[in-house]
Amino acid sequence: MKNLFNGNNKQFYRSVVALVLPMALQNLINVAVTSADVVMLGWVGETVLSASSLAGQVQFVMTMFFFGLTSGASVLTAQYWGKGDTGTIEKVIGIAMRFSICIGLLFMLAALCVPELLMRIFTSEDAVISEGVIYLRIVAPSYLIISITMIYLNIMRSVERVIISTVVYSVSLVSNICINAVLIFGLFGFPALGIAGAAIGTTVSRVIELCIVLVYSHKNPVVKIRPKLLFVHDKLLFRDFLRYSIPVTLNELMWGAGFSMNSVIIGHLGSTVVAPNSVAQVTRQLATVVAFGIANAAAIMIGKAIGENDNRRAEEYGRRFISLTMIAGVAGAVVILLIRPIIMATMNLSDQAQEYLAFMLIVMSYYVVAQAYNTTMVVGIFRAGGDTKFGLALDVASMWGCSILIGFLCAFVWKLPVIVVYLVLMSDEVIKIPFTTWRYRTKCWLRNVTR
Numbered sequence: 001m002k003n004l005f006n007g008n009n010k011q012f013y014r015s016v017v018a019l020v021l022p023m024a025l026q027n028l029i030n031v032a033v034t035s036a037d038v039v040m041l042g043w044v045g046e047t048v049l050s051a052s053s054l055a056g057q058v059q060f061v062m063t064m065f066f067f068g069l070t071s072g073a074s075v076l077t078a079q080y081w082g083k084g085d086t087g088t089i090e091k092v093i094g095i096a097m098r099f100s101i102c103i104g105l106l107f108m109l110a111a112l113c114v115p116e117l118l119m120r121i122f123t124s125e126d127a128v129i130s131e132g133v134i135y136l137r138i139v140a141p142s143y144l145i146i147s148i149t150m151i152y153l154n155i156m157r158s159v160e161r162v163i164i165s166t167v168v169y170s171v172s173l174v175s176n177i178c179i180n181a182v183l184i185f186g187l188f189g190f191p192a193l194g195i196a197g198a199a200i201g202t203t204v205s206r207v208i209e210l211c212i213v214l215v216y217s218h219k220n221p222v223v224k225i226r227p228k229l230l231f232v233h234d235k236l237l238f239r240d241f242l243r244y245s246i247p248v249t250l251n252e253l254m255w256g257a258g259f260s261m262n263s264v265i266i267g268h269l270g271s272t273v274v275a276p277n278s279v280a281q282v283t284r285q286l287a288t289v290v291a292f293g294i295a296n297a298a299a300i301m302i303g304k305a306i307g308e309n310d311n312r313r314a315e316e317y318g319r320r321f322i323s324l325t326m327i328a329g330v331a332g333a334v335v336i337l338l339i340r341p342i343i344m345a346t347m348n349l350s351d352q353a354q355e356y357l358a359f360m361l362i363v364m365s366y367y368v369v370a371q372a373y374n375t376t377m378v379v380g381i382f383r384a385g386g387d388t389k390f391g392l393a394l395d396v397a398s399m400w401g402c403s404i405l406i407g408f409l410c411a412f413v414w415k416l417p418v419i420v421v422y423l424v425l426m427s428d429e430v431i432k433i434p435f436t437t438w439r440y441r442t443k444c445w446l447r448n449v450t451r
Contacts, residue, residue, distance in 0.1 A: 024293035051131035053278035064256030070154035072245025082307025094229025104147025111140035138199035276357035287332030291372030298380030329372030
């Protein structure tokens with residue numbers, strides 16, 4: 001890394017900073033929204049904190065569909081952006097939204113009609129299920145809103161329009177925190193609604209996000225949301241979209257379902273494990289905001305370079321992004337270790353839950369380094385060149401074939417201690433490292449997929 005900050009590379013680093021800072025800030029804002037819920041509900045008690053955390057897994061699984069759709073779409077849009085073809089990019093957005101709106105409707109109906117069934121997937125504790133049902137029924141309409149805003153904002157990243165996401169989620173953060181504080185604790189004469197207040201704050205914030213996105217799209221001279229594009233017919237483009245989106249969507253689903261399965265296993269170990277895990281996961285998200293921004297920047301810049309038929313520059317960018325993500329990963333680990341005493345002193349948890357939290361934060365300190373490296377490889381470098389199937393195979397093998405399977409056996413067959421179960425469940429990113437390194441060195445990800 002001795003030449004990492006060589007003066008000859010100033011333009012590269014200016015571009016990286018211009019992309020990473022807004023995206024890292026956006027990631028930080030998203031984590032802050034979750035953190036606000038965790039902290040406020042943590043003051044209320046373990047039951048509502050566990051309920052909101054597990055109910056949030058429903059939206060988490062849904063967003064994995066959306067991340068898959070947008071990541072697959074971004075394989076095309078980043079390269080078409082390098083080619084200067086904005087008309088095709090709008091068509092790709094229309095195709096992605098056809099799928100996302102249908103998925104959003106499905107999840108909304110499920111949360112409205114069978115919320116108890118959804119909660120029972122994650123826990124068997126009646127008190128937690130009861131609170132989770134309240135949360136799901138209120139936030140259900142927001143799922144349809146997310147199906148529009150997330151698709152548009154994520155694809156805007158691939159055409160180097162990253163500031164709008166930061167603005168949208170900044171406004172959403174402020175509104176969410178304010179409404180949550182008022183309604184959870186009953187400030188200014190409002191009733192104290194607890195978990196229902198958190199759900200209302202989330203839903204209102206999603207409505208605000210949609211309003212800002214629609215106004216921006218109407219005034220945006222580059223790429224707009226055009227309702228007619230939902231019905232556009234372009235067989236070749238649709239085939240390309242499916243070719244790259246299906247593996248990525250399946251990849252995100254298998255990864256997201258794997259994380260949710262971790263929550264299922266942990267959820268059936270009791271609320272004394274669920275509550276500290278929800279805190280540890282938020283801490284992990286906080287520590288990886290920059291690394292995830294670097295991964296997304298890698299996908300944009302490498303994809304654009306490949307779209308311009310400059311594979312040599314794309315390969316050089318890959319090397320630089322690997323160095324940057326390792327720095328970001330180590331920095332994230334240091335952040336977790338530094339804020340660990342503060343977190344321990346803030347949460348209103350039982351003594352047993354506090355012990356689990358102390359251990360989980362140590363695990364997260366090395367987990368984020370491995371996750372930063374693998375995310376930049378799979379989500380950034382490989383997908384930029386259309387190499388979308390490798391990540392799917394890797395996640396299925398490392399999570400479902402190793403960490404989840406063995407973690408399940410540790411928890412329910414061998415009845416091992418919670419800390420052993422947690423270590424196994426959080427081993428997937430470490431397992432991936434040698435395989436992502438090998439794939440990168442093959443250079444099979446350097447492909448132009450435009451027509």
